[in-house]
Amino acid sequence: MLQTPAVSRSGDVPVENLTQFEYLALNSPLNLADGHARQELTPAQSKVIGELPDMFAEAAERPVAEIEREACDMFFTALGQRSHPSAGDRVLSCYSSSLAMEIYARSLVTGTDAIALIHPTFDNIPDILRGVGLRLVPVEEEQIHDADLTPELLASVGAVFVTTPNNPTGRVLGEERLRRLAEQCAEHDVVLTLDTSFRGFDPDAQYDHYEVLEASGCRWVVIEDTGKLWPTLELKIGWLAFSANAGLPLAKIHSDILLGVSPLILLLVRRFAADAAEGGLTDLHRFIAENRAVLRTRLADVPDTWFVDEHSRVSVDRLHVGSRLGLDVWSALRSHNLYALPCQKFHWARPSEGDHTLRIALSRSPLSIARAGQALRSVLLEDG
Amino acid sequence: MLQTPAVSRSGDVPVENLTQFEYLALNSPLNLADGHARQELTPAQSKVIGELPDMFAEAAERPVAEIEREACDMFFTALGQRSHPSAGDRVLSCYSSSLAMEIYARSLVTGTDAIALIHPTFDNIPDILRGVGLRLVPVEEEQIHDADLTPELLASVGAVFVTTPNNPTGRVLGEERLRRLAEQCAEHDVVLTLDTSFRGFDPDAQYDHYEVLEASGCRWVVIEDTGKLWPTLELKIGWLAFSANAGLPLAKIHSDILLGVSPLILLLVRRFAADAAEGGLTDLHRFIAENRAVLRTRLADVPDTWFVDEHSRVSVDRLHVGSRLGLDVWSALRSHNLYALPCQKFHWARPSEGDHTLRIALSRSPLSIARAGQALRSVLLEDG
Numbered sequence: 047m048l049q050t051p052a053v054s055r056s057g058d059v060p061v062e063n064l065t066q067f068e069y070l071a072l073n074s075p076l077n078l079a080d081g082h083a084r085q086e087l088t089p090a091q092s093k094v095i096g097e098l099p100d101m102f103a104e105a106a107e108r109p110v111a112e113i114e115r116e117a118c119d120m121f122f123t124a125l126g127q128r129s130h131p132s133a134g135d136r137v138l139s140c141y142s143s144s145l146a147m148e149i150y151a152r153s154l155v156t157g158t159d160a161i162a163l164i165h166p167t168f169d170n171i172p173d174i175l176r177g178v179g180l181r182l183v184p185v186e187e188e189q190i191h192d193a194d195l196t197p198e199l200l201a202s203v204g205a206v207f208v209t210t211p212n213n214p215t216g217r218v219l220g221e222e223r224l225r226r227l228a229e230q231c232a233e234h235d236v237v238l239t240l241d242t243s244f245r246g247f248d249p250d251a252q253y254d255h256y257e258v259l260e261a262s263g264c265r266w267v268v269i270e271d272t273g274k275l276w277p278t279l280e281l282k283i284g285w286l287a288f289s290a291n292a293g294l295p296l297a298k299i300h301s302d303i304l305l306g307v308s309p310l311i312l313l314l315v316r317r318f319a320a321d322a323a324e325g326g327l328t329d330l331h332r333f334i335a336e337n338r339a340v341l342r343t344r345l346a347d348v349p350d351t352w353f354v355d356e357h358s359r360v361s362v363d364r365l366h367v368g369s370r371l372g373l374d375v376w377s378a379l380r381s382h383n384l385y386a387l388p389c390q391k392f393h394w395a396r397p398s399e400g401d402h403t404l405r406i407a408l409s410r411s412p413l414s415i416a417r418a419g420q421a422l423r424s425v426l427l428e429d430g
Numbered sequence: 431m432l433q434t435p436a437v438s439r440s441g442d443v444p445v446e447n448l449t450q451f452e453y454l455a456l457n458s459p460l461n462l463a464d465g466h467a468r469q470e471l472t473p474a475q476s477k478v479i480g481e482l483p484d485m486f487a488e489a490a491e492r493p494v495a496e497i498e499r500e501a502c503d504m505f506f507t508a509l510g511q512r513s514h515p516s517a518g519d520r521v522l523s524c525y526s527s528s529l530a531m532e533i534y535a536r537s538l539v540t541g542t543d544a545i546a547l548i549h550p551t552f553d554n555i556p557d558i559l560r561g562v563g564l565r566l567v568p569v570e571e572e573q574i575h576d577a578d579l580t581p582e583l584l585a586s587v588g589a590v591f592v593t594t595p596n597n598p599t600g601r602v603l604g605e606e607r608l609r610r611l612a613e614q615c616a617e618h619d620v621v622l623t624l625d626t627s628f629r630g631f632d633p634d635a636q637y638d639h640y641e642v643l644e645a646s647g648c649r650w651v652v653i654e655d656t657g658k659l660w661p662t663l664e665l666k667i668g669w670l671a672f673s674a675n676a677g678l679p680l681a682k683i684h685s686d687i688l689l690g691v692s693p694l695i696l697l698l699v700r701r702f703a704a705d706a707a708e709g710g711l712t713d714l715h716r717f718i719a720e721n722r723a724v725l726r727t728r729l730a731d732v733p734d735t736w737f738v739d740e741h742s743r744v745s746v747d748r749l750h751v752g753s754r755l756g757l758d759v760w761s762a763l764r765s766h767n768l769y770a771l772p773c774q775k776f777h778w779a780r781p782s783e784g785d786h787t788l789r790i791a792l793s794r795s796p797l798s799i800a801r802a803g804q805a806l807r808s809v810l811l812e813d814g
Contacts (some may be wrong), residue, residue: 072690
């Protein structure tokens with residue numbers, strides 16, 4: 047059993063997953079636990095929020111299918127995904143990417159009992175997959191990036207699931223590797239599934255994945271997410287895109303759970319995506335890079351401590367705390383009212399591999415990052 | 431197999447459930463298919479929508495747990511549920527009532543393989559329950575209202591599920607029946623589950639259910655919904671409330687799917703609920719009653735046609751189309767661009783019982799109701 051701290055959400059529920067760790071941080075002023083965007087709105091974004099009442103009126107009047115198509119086109123295109131399918135047809139709008147994940151898992155298990163899953167990755171992915179009854183086969187991140195999957199592995203599963211950019215590592219599946227993986231999946235009639243929730247942060251993840259997937263002829267599903275990029279207070283869309291030959295009851299199970307998402311949220315996503323395309327995304331990259339630099343610089347001279355994912359551009363960063371235990375550092379930070387995320391549970395197949403790392407969120411105000419850097423520094427120096 | 435019309439969402443997906451019928455209607459100006467609120471905002475509600483930008487700023491600043499507690503207290507209390515548990519503890523906020531249903535179903539199946547379910551009811555309830563692997567035992571609505579459940583039935587299931595007010599019938603489980611049902615469930619260690627999504631429309635459904643449930647000592651789960659009452663463009667909360675002894679992994683599975691709902695939506699719900707408590711609910715009851723009267727009056731002299739649920743106060747009404755087939759009338763209405771809902775799939779255990787009924791939504795503008803009444807009248811008279 048994984049060692050967990052003696053803390054609980056409500057007095058009687060043990061902390062069982064990363065989200066429950068994040069929940070502990072929700073009401074703290076120094077919450078660097080979850081990967082949701084919590085920085086201030088940019089001036090352009092503030093302008094959009096100021097127009098919410100007009101957008102409400104527009105959303106109430108226009109056909110929702112039209113708004114949905116516009117939002118989907120704008121978002122996918124802003125992130126380089128020009129060959130995406132059409133909304134309502136082969137892109138289903140969901141309240142969140144995790145709900146898209148749940149619908150995918152429930153669909154997949156009707157046709158297979160096993161899935162190969164990238165390791166490590168955020169633990170709600172393995173938990174949802176296991177929760178519907180699937181057996182998980184871990185595939186190391188390095189393995190996916192460095193070589194073909196073995197025919198034995200591909201013969202033993204109904205799907206391969208890759209988070210790219212990965213959470214927490216930020217590692218991106220390059221175009222040539224995606225092409226080869228898709229060919230292998232086509233050959234073995236395995237559903238290639240991508241979770242690209244952090245795509246917006248890394249230009250390397252913004253080549254046209256749908257062109258590669260469609261060209262391969264493989265069965266594929268992609269989960270896209272607007273929820274990590276912008277501080278929209280959880281007003282977000284998770285998109286479930288799939289190939290014509292996917293052969294999964296995605297539309298039926300989607301319709302068991304929802305008729306549709308809010309047209310107001312779709313309009314908001316369209317506006318924020320339009321701003322992203324017009325320079326907002328570049329500004330966001332600069333913002334995250336600056337926060338990352340501040341944090342890394344602040345801790346640069348702390349002995350026996352280093353940042354693991356040197357080239358990561360996603361909105362989280364992993365700190366190796368050397369010989370210290372991540373949970374001990376987490377507890378000490380907590381007494382400074384600073385919350386980070388201990389990493390064991392990302393390593394869903396072998397939690398001990400995360401014993402010495404913490405994940406720190408970067409989608410925060412520069413002031414929060416500076417304060418967090420100072421608190422981390424104090425704790426790590428005391429502890430060293 | 432249930433007969434379904436030769437129509438599809440996107441050319442290749444057959445219509446498999448009520449939500450997919452509703453989807454066909456989504457972009458039509460005369461959509462009387464789904465039970466979502468699509469009437470105009472009242473002046474008081476419009477004022478709240480006008481304040482969305484300020485509410486966004488408030489939601490970004492305040493601790494989300496505080497906002498969540500206020501929204502939950504205000505909503506439950508406005509609907510008479512004074513003895514409800516606290517938000518965050520034994521009330522989990524979800525993006526929608528159907529997501530609450532999915533989380534409930536996934537939790538329940540970890541401990542039982544069978545559930546007794548009211549018949550008829552909206553088909554996404556049986557579909558979600560079956561989708562996670564539960565076996566369903568139908569219990570007739572009359573049976574639940576008229577007498578105790580048999581010990582044999584209670585011994586054969588892990589839970590009893592009642593929609594009250596029921597959709598589409600509007601029938602409400604009275605206080606004495608709830609008390610007795612809860613006692614029986616306590617006696618047999620069966621989880622009593624209520625879906626009260628339409629509670630707001632009927633004062634008879636607004637006695638304090640939580641007082642009755644808690645007094646019984648039974649294990650219970652209740653799904654509450656803000657989504658049917660107000661035209662908030664799918665900005666809504668589904669609440670999953672449960673007893674301290676429920677013994678289901680609801681909090682864990684909830685946290686697999688979400689960290690939390692939008693604090694902006696919570697603030698919106700709090701404001702709309704406050705308005706409801708100050709007279710808005712009474713206005714809404716009058717509004718629905720007037721729409722119902724207009725529709726019923728318009729069709730009063732059409733031969734071989736009648737409204738089934740004489741005393742219903744919910745925002746939908748069932749029309750019996752006599753010897754005609756509901757699907758034929760549905761198709762004819764469609765050629766007038768009017769969409770209603772054929773009722774077979776509500777009768778999830780015996781669809782043919784719904785062959786001759788249509789469900790018509792009443793949460794629409796009075797003009798839409800009048801036009802729909804006229805179109806229905808023409809079609810039914812032609813067809814007669």
